[in-house]
Amino acid sequence: MPVEMELRRIIISEIHEQQVIILKELDGDRSFSIQIGIFEATSIDRKIKKIPSPRPLTHDLLCQTIHSLGGELQEIQITQLKEKTYFATLKIGQNGRVVEVDCRPSDAIALAVTMDVPIFVFEDVLNQINEEI
Amino acid sequence: MPVEMELRRIIISEIHEQQVIILKELDGDRSFSIQIGIFEATSIDRKIKKIPSPRPLTHDLLCQTIHSLGGELQEIQITQLKEKTYFATLKIGQNGRVVEVDCRPSDAIALAVTMDVPIFVFEDVLNQINEEI
Numbered sequence: 001m002p003v004e005m006e007l008r009r010i011i012i013s014e015i016h017e018q019q020v021i022i023l024k025e026l027d028g029d030r031s032f033s034i035q036i037g038i039f040e041a042t043s044i045d046r047k048i049k050k051i052p053s054p055r056p057l058t059h060d061l062l063c064q065t066i067h068s069l070g071g072e073l074q075e076i077q078i079t080q081l082k083e084k085t086y087f088a089t090l091k092i093g094q095n096g097r098v099v100e101v102d103c104r105p106s107d108a109i110a111l112a113v114t115m116d117v118p119i120f121v122f123e124d125v126l127n128q129i130n131e132e133i
Numbered sequence: 134m135p136v137e138m139e140l141r142r143i144i145i146s147e148i149h150e151q152q153v154i155i156l157k158e159l160d161g162d163r164s165f166s167i168q169i170g171i172f173e174a175t176s177i178d179r180k181i182k183k184i185p186s187p188r189p190l191t192h193d194l195l196c197q198t199i200h201s202l203g204g205e206l207q208e209i210q211i212t213q214l215k216e217k218t219y220f221a222t223l224k225i226g227q228n229g230r231v232v233e234v235d236c237r238p239s240d241a242i243a244l245a246v247t248m249d250v251p252i253f254v255f256e257d258v259l260n261q262i263n264e265e266i
Contacts, residue, residue, distance in 0.1 A: 039172040054218075055218070055237050056236055056237065056240075058172075058191050058192070059191070061236045061237075062191070062194065062195050062198060064234055065195060065198060065199060065204075065223070066202065068225070068234050069199065069203070069204050069225065069227055069232060071202050085187070085188065087188075092201070092202065094202055094203075100201075101197055101201050102189065103189055103197075104188050104190075104194075107191050107194050
């Protein structure tokens with residue numbers, strides 16, 4: 001069963017290249033962090049703070065493109081953790097079917113925050129993190 | 134009539150925040166430069182140099198999403214220059230119709246380079262640049 005989580009924190013450091021986002025279980029206490037790039041972190045941060053942009057940024061363009069092609073983002077899922085790399089999937093509804101697109105968690109979370117859809121993490125991923133700690 | 138142009142150069146500076154791309158007319162000598170952000174410049178540069186990425190980057194994800202939703206990028210157009218800001222459009226074919234999506238030239242060019250489709254610039258834009266020089 002995928003577990004619904006929420007974006008709890010973004011830690012943006014100007015010193016390090018890798019930034020950190022923290023996801024926390026909605027109906028529980030489990031949480032974990034994912035390292036992401038500065039571009040994606042900034043994009044997520046802008047969305048949360050609702051900082052407007054005069055022109056559509058890349059994640060806005062992705063949302064607009066999904067919409068223009070008759071799709072609707074339903075949820076994002078973090079599905080796997082393999083050799084310290086997280087894998088994510090966009091679930092997009094289109095004409096009654098669900099299209100899945102493989103992506104990085106940072107892009108998925110930027111889209112989830114922009115389009116206000118739920119973030120799910122597979123139980124396997126959460127178990128694996130706990131084993132590694 | 135839109136004029137077909139090609140990406141002639143990318144100038145990436147680590148000192149300045151704004152990077153520069155230069156477009157040149159395919160069947161002529163007109164050329165002009167556009168300032169873009171470092172993220173988009175790096176993305177375009179990686180595409181041109183065919184530097185592989187272990188995970189789909191944001192522009193790859195955009196290409197994959199268009200494809201998964203039954204779309205095909207046909208061309209990109211730089212359509213307007215207004216108060217020193219360029220405007221671009223993606224032209225995406227889907228089920229026999231053409232869908233247009235408004236975007237920044239940097240995203241449009243990153244997609245054009247990734248999906249190997251033509252870059253068109255409206256004659257009006259070229260005229261305006263020549264007047265301003």
